[in-house]
Amino acid sequence: MKKALITGITGQDGSYLAESLLRDGYEVHGLVRRVALEDGGTRVSRLSGFLDQLHLHDGSLESFPSIYQIVTKVRPDEVYHLGAQSFVAKSFDDAFSTLKTNIEGTHFVLEAVRQIVPECRFYFAGSSEMFGKVSESPQNESTPFHPRSPYGISKVTGFDLTRNYREAYGMFACSGILFNHESPRRGFEFVTRKISSHVAEIKAGRKTQLQLGNLEARRDWGYAEDYVEAMRLMLKHSDPVDFVIATGATHSVRDYCEAAFAEAGLDYRDHVVHNEQFERPAEVELLLGDASKAKAELGWEPNVDFEGLVRLMVRHDLERLGHSAASSEDRAATTV
Ligand SMILES: C[C@H]1O[C@H](OP(=O)(O)OP(=O)(O)OC[C@H]2O[C@@H](n3cnc4c(=O)[nH]c(N)nc43)[C@H](O)[C@@H]2O)[C@@H](O)[C@@H](O)C1=O
Numbered sequence: 288m289k290k291a292l293i294t295g296i297t298g299q300d301g302s303y304l305a306e307s308l309l310r311d312g313y314e315v316h317g318l319v320r321r322v323a324l325e326d327g328g329t330r331v332s333r334l335s336g337f338l339d340q341l342h343l344h345d346g347s348l349e350s351f352p353s354i355y356q357i358v359t360k361v362r363p364d365e366v367y368h369l370g371a372q373s374f375v376a377k378s379f380d381d382a383f384s385t386l387k388t389n390i391e392g393t394h395f396v397l398e399a400v401r402q403i404v405p406e407c408r409f410y411f412a413g414s415s416e417m418f419g420k421v422s423e424s425p426q427n428e429s430t431p432f433h434p435r436s437p438y439g440i441s442k443v444t445g446f447d448l449t450r451n452y453r454e455a456y457g458m459f460a461c462s463g464i465l466f467n468h469e470s471p472r473r474g475f476e477f478v479t480r481k482i483s484s485h486v487a488e489i490k491a492g493r494k495t496q497l498q499l500g501n502l503e504a505r506r507d508w509g510y511a512e513d514y515v516e517a518m519r520l521m522l523k524h525s526d527p528v529d530f531v532i533a534t535g536a537t538h539s540v541r542d543y544c545e546a547a548f549a550e551a552g553l554d555y556r557d558h559v560v561h562n563e564q565f566e567r568p569a570e571v572e573l574l575l576g577d578a579s580k581a582k583a584e585l586g587w588e589p590n591v592d593f594e595g596l597v598r599l600m601v602r603h604d605l606e607r608l609g610h611s612a613a614s615s616e617d618r619a620a621t622t623v
Contacts, residue, residue: 348392533576
């Protein structure tokens with residue numbers, strides 16, 4: 288039985304990845320901070336449906352000894368290093384801890400793998416935020432990095448560390464350069480989930496307004512479960528190679544609002560209010576990925592497009608609050 292170790296297992300991607308690996312008969316281990324194990328289950332809620340099948344280990348990305356001990360105990364065949372402070376806006380508020388956790392955490396995991404199980408396959412969660420102020424569009428594996436946030440800088444460093452462990456020590460270490468990927472398991476602070484959850488609350492009469500920052504920022508949004516499969520394909524590949532994972536379509540935050548409110552039979556213009564508090568000191572204005580290398584070498588393609596993604600997120604949040612999706616009559620009514 289193959290063994291996988293996931294950092295960030297309690298997050299959106301970690302939970303989908305754990306499920307996918309369990310389906311394939313893996314023994315799945317996760318590094319989890321003690322607080323997450325002791326808070327009554329809130330922080331492991333995404334794992335609740337299959338928690339009894341997982342092996343969770345108390346550790347922290349800030350502690351090399353804890354990572355060393357877990358890797359020694361598990362001796363994984365595959366490590367997926369997804370754990371990070373991943374909210375870009377927060378990385379401006381607390382750059383020091385974002386840089387420390389994200390950079391040192393990656394270094395610690397790579398070094399523990401090198402010392403204990405150098406033949407283990409290692410995946411690093413890179414990000415389209417590494418492209419930042421883009422010099423070309425669409426962005427592919429050759430596009431230069433120009434990060435625009437402490438988070439983006441931490442991911443460039445993690446990417447460089449991963450490449451250097453590959454080149455210096457011959458490790459099977461690779462990075463996925465994943466563009467934004469969303470789902471009903473997305474945290475409420477990210478814009479897609481903030482919008483879908485507000486749509487549901489507005490529909491339920493609990494709220495009237497949604498305050499947002501930059502409505503013109505454009506992102507290449509895909510569906511998280513599709514992207515998790517790309518991570519797995521990368522570790523099954525014959526060689527450790529870095530890949531861009533994206534849909535190849537870009538939409539603005541405004542487009543997302545329009546589609547999400549319409550899904551519930553509402554008009555976003557009646558509810559969305561600009562609040563500069565949600566703007567960032569430096570913005571990434573446009574992201575659009577070219578995943579043709581992943582398609583050619585991994586056979587990877589996204590299954591869910593923008594419209595499908597908005598629909599499934601809004602419907603999930605409507606159902607969560609006890610509403611079914613708007614009827615087609617509702618929707619038609621808003622178009623006249
Ligand atoms: C690939 C990458 O993907 C994610 O990073 P992100 O793109 O920053 O994601 P987000 O959903 O926070 O922002 C998207 C856009 O939406 C704009 N925006 C407007 N108004 C609000 C607003 O009110 N809240 C938020 N969060 N964003 C807003 C905001 O300014 C930005 O332009 C992370 O998973 C990251 O870990 C990662 O790796």
